[in-house]
Amino acid sequence: MNCKKCGSPLSENDQFCKNCGAAVNAQNEQVNVQQPINNPLNQQPVNNTVDQQPMNNQVAQQTYQQPQQNYNQPAWANGYNSNPNYQPPKSNENLKYIIIGVVVVVVIFAIVIMVSMFKGKDNNKSNEGTNNGSSVNEGLPSVSGTTNTTSTYYKVNFKGFTLSIPDNLVYEEKSGILSIGDEEGTWITELELEQGSFTQLKNNKNQFPIALRQKGYTCTEATEKILGGVEFITMEISFGGENFIAALTKANSMYYIGVTAYNQENEIDYKLLETIAPIINSFEQTSASNSIAPDNTLDFSIFNDLAK
Numbered sequence: 001m002n003c004k005k006c007g008s009p010l011s012e013n014d015q016f017c018k019n020c021g022a023a024v025n026a027q028n029e030q031v032n033v034q035q036p037i038n039n040p041l042n043q044q045p046v047n048n049t050v051d052q053q054p055m056n057n058q059v060a061q062q063t064y065q066q067p068q069q070n071y072n073q074p075a076w077a078n079g080y081n082s083n084p085n086y087q088p089p090k091s092n093e094n095l096k097y098i099i100i101g102v103v104v105v106v107v108i109f110a111i112v113i114m115v116s117m118f119k120g121k122d123n124n125k126s127n128e129g130t131n132n133g134s135s136v137n138e139g140l141p142s143v144s145g146t147t148n149t150t151s152t153y154y155k156v157n158f159k160g161f162t163l164s165i166p167d168n169l170v171y172e173e174k175s176g177i178l179s180i181g182d183e184e185g186t187w188i189t190e191l192e193l194e195q196g197s198f199t200q201l202k203n204n205k206n207q208f209p210i211a212l213r214q215k216g217y218t219c220t221e222a223t224e225k226i227l228g229g230v231e232f233i234t235m236e237i238s239f240g241g242e243n244f245i246a247a248l249t250k251a252n253s254m255y256y257i258g259v260t261a262y263n264q265e266n267e268i269d270y271k272l273l274e275t276i277a278p279i280i281n282s283f284e285q286t287s288a289s290n291s292i293a294p295d296n297t298l299d300f301s302i303f304n305d306l307a308k
Helices: 024-034 089-126 198-203 207-214 273-281
Strands: 154-157 159-167 171-174 175-182 189-195 225-228 230-239 242-250 255-263
Touching: 024 175, 154 171, 159 273, 189 273, 198 207, 198 242, 207 230, 225 273, 242 273, 255 273
Parallel strands: none
Antiparallel strands: 154 159, 171 175, 175 189, 189 255, 225 230, 230 242, 242 255
């Protein structure tokens, strides 16, 4: 007898192969299992009349499929529709609300930045106005005619006084004269400070035409007018082909202001005095200096003797 695994010779009493260690009894049992059993019953065909007859039972013909449910899988593995009462999360609607919220925050942030920029621009304009009025301001908002449409002002220093000029006008100080007008150049007024009493000027206003005519001016009689809440002594003057208004008004108890007003049409226009009346009212003295050197188109110093 030989080992079924390695083929080595075995004795009858060997339980294991001495060469490979395989169990001899297991090999014999395997051999016995593989050999067919000579059972006469296996050779005879089984005539089962029950199996040969057709099945007329409808229950047997039906294929019954029992629903299979995987109890080991989580609920989401069977799909959202496995539970008829389950509703999937509204992810698109939540995303829409998030986008709307972001847009609102961006818009608010942009508005805050724009407001800050405009405030900074207004502050810069106020700072520019304190440069002693030594240059014309460029890029200022314009105004049609003589109507002021804004409440923002430049603080300007002029010969020891401060005054407020609306930012829809332009101004320039040159040779002791402060010129104020609109950006389009349709009109202009020139202001000069002189030392003297406005009360005395009113008392001597009848002598103004005499003094002007001696200088070559053609003028009307002096009249008192209140324009824009400011009291003026006014005269209509022609000189060198130009027609303009000459006016005198009070700065304080020691100084008066001489004003000449021109327009592009070369006409007499008292609305110009109404336009600059708020500027006249804003005059405030900041220095006690009396060093005023007049040098202008109309030399208002000719009225100084009449102001004493």
